[in-house]
Amino acid sequence: MSQKVLGITAGRKNGNSEILLKEALVRCQEQGADVTIINLRDYNIMDCTGCTFCTKGMSEGKNVGCILDNKDDKKKINEVMLEADAVIFSAPTYDLMACSSFLRFMMRNLSYETAFLETIGAIEHKDRVCALIAVGGSTRSWQSMALETMQATMFTCDFRVIDMLLATGVPAPAQCLLDEKLLAHATKVGDNIMKALKTPPEERTWLGEENMGWCPNCHSNALVLGEVQWDGLHYPIECQVCGAGGNLEKTEDGKWKFVIQKDGLLKDRTTVAGRAKHLEEIMEVQGGFFRNPEKSALVNVKLVKYKEIQIKTI
Numbered sequence: 231m232s233q234k235v236l237g238i239t240a241g242r243k244n245g246n247s248e249i250l251l252k253e254a255l256v257r258c259q260e261q262g263a264d265v266t267i268i269n270l271r272d273y274n275i276m277d278c279t280g281c282t283f284c285t286k287g288m289s290e291g292k293n294v295g296c297i298l299d300n301k302d303d304k305k306k307i308n309e310v311m312l313e314a315d316a317v318i319f320s321a322p323t324y325d326l327m328a329c330s331s332f333l334r335f336m337m338r339n340l341s342y343e344t345a346f347l348e349t350i351g352a353i354e355h356k357d358r359v360c361a362l363i364a365v366g367g368s369t370r371s372w373q374s375m376a377l378e379t380m381q382a383t384m385f386t387c388d389f390r391v392i393d394m395l396l397a398t399g400v401p402a403p404a405q406c407l408l409d410e411k412l413l414a415h416a417t418k419v420g421d422n423i424m425k426a427l428k429t430p431p432e433e434r435t436w437l438g439e440e441n442m443g444w445c446p447n448c449h450s451n452a453l454v455l456g457e458v459q460w461d462g463l464h465y466p467i468e469c470q471v472c473g474a475g476g477n478l479e480k481t482e483d484g485k486w487k488f489v490i491q492k493d494g495l496l497k498d499r500t501t502v503a504g505r506a507k508h509l510e511e512i513m514e515v516q517g518g519f520f521r522n523p524e525k526s527a528l529v530n531v532k533l534v535k536y537k538e539i540q541i542k543t544i
């Protein structure tokens with residue numbers, strides 16, 4: 231049976247993100263994949279309300295779904311997304327990061343948290359791979375969080391990112407068609423997706439540019455100064471995306487590189503085990519709040535003042 235490769239874009243119709251995605255998908259199709267494309271602009275996707283209905287259900291071991299399931303198209307698309315063997319996501323850069331329609335769609339993933347759904351037998355385990363394409367009018371400088379924001383939305387549904395393409399310098403609609411190198415790069419993304427699908431899951435690795443980004447673990451290009459974490463763990467420098475910890479070191483040729491320390495992948499957010507550490511944090515910090523009636527009572531008392539403050543709106 232042919233493998234299913236889904237493309238999800240948030241770009242303009244016939245715009246750069248859609249074209250580069252099609253270029254990659256066609257390559258997959260040429261190699262026998264059954265390809266499908268979804269442009270989020272054709273669908274109604276509502277914002278996560280933050281109601282925590284889904285996570286409260288999960289804490290009781292139940293798949294209660296999302297309160298918006300019957301109100302918009304997220305569930306319908308998600309079912310196709312989680313059935314796919316590979317997904318290629320493409321999104322325009324708005325204000326340095328992936329555009330809000332992409333983020334709105336992906337930030338609804340919490341109620342479809344795959345590790346949970348697999349544990350309770352609601353869905354079968356799949357080793358999902360994906361590739362990311364971020365498109366912008368400028369250079370890396372003005373797309374500084376584009377791929378990184380896309381990467382950050384891959385955790386909840388356990389997508390393993392095997393390639394990323396930052397398409398720079400294409401502000402006008404379909405302008406990427408003038409850049410043969412860029413189109414060829416998108417084709418390569420398709421090749422890499424197929425290569426990953428033909429590789430046994432446990433042997434799948436990063437197939438993008440070898441030295442892409444600062445982080446040798448997730449290839450993000452974004453580092454932050456580490457601060458003491460809730461459990462006391464402290465790294466001098468952290469990868470903003472995967473949370474790898476380490477420090478900057480100077481190489482023999484005088485350049486800087488980010489070196490991950492021995493225990494630096496303890497909380498690697500790209501893995502189920504690493505994310506489980508975050509669940510421990512939630513249990514401790516949020517759970518600690520909910521389990522303590524005195525704290526909730528105190529909040530309710532203090533909240534009265536803020537509920538009563540009336541500030542005019544428009």
Ligand SMILES: Cc1cc2nc3c(=O)[nH]c(=O)nc-3n(C[C@H](O)[C@H](O)[C@H](O)COP(=O)(O)O)c2cc1C
Nearest residue numbers: 241242245246247322323324325326366367368401
């Ligand atoms: C509201 C808005 C904000 C934008 N911000 C950025 C930006 O921060 N960096 C950048 O490189 N391009 C920015 N762009 C340009 C788009 O990323 C560019 O036009 C891209 O080609 C759109 O992709 P599409 O053709 O797939 O829709 C912005 C465009 C809009 C409409």
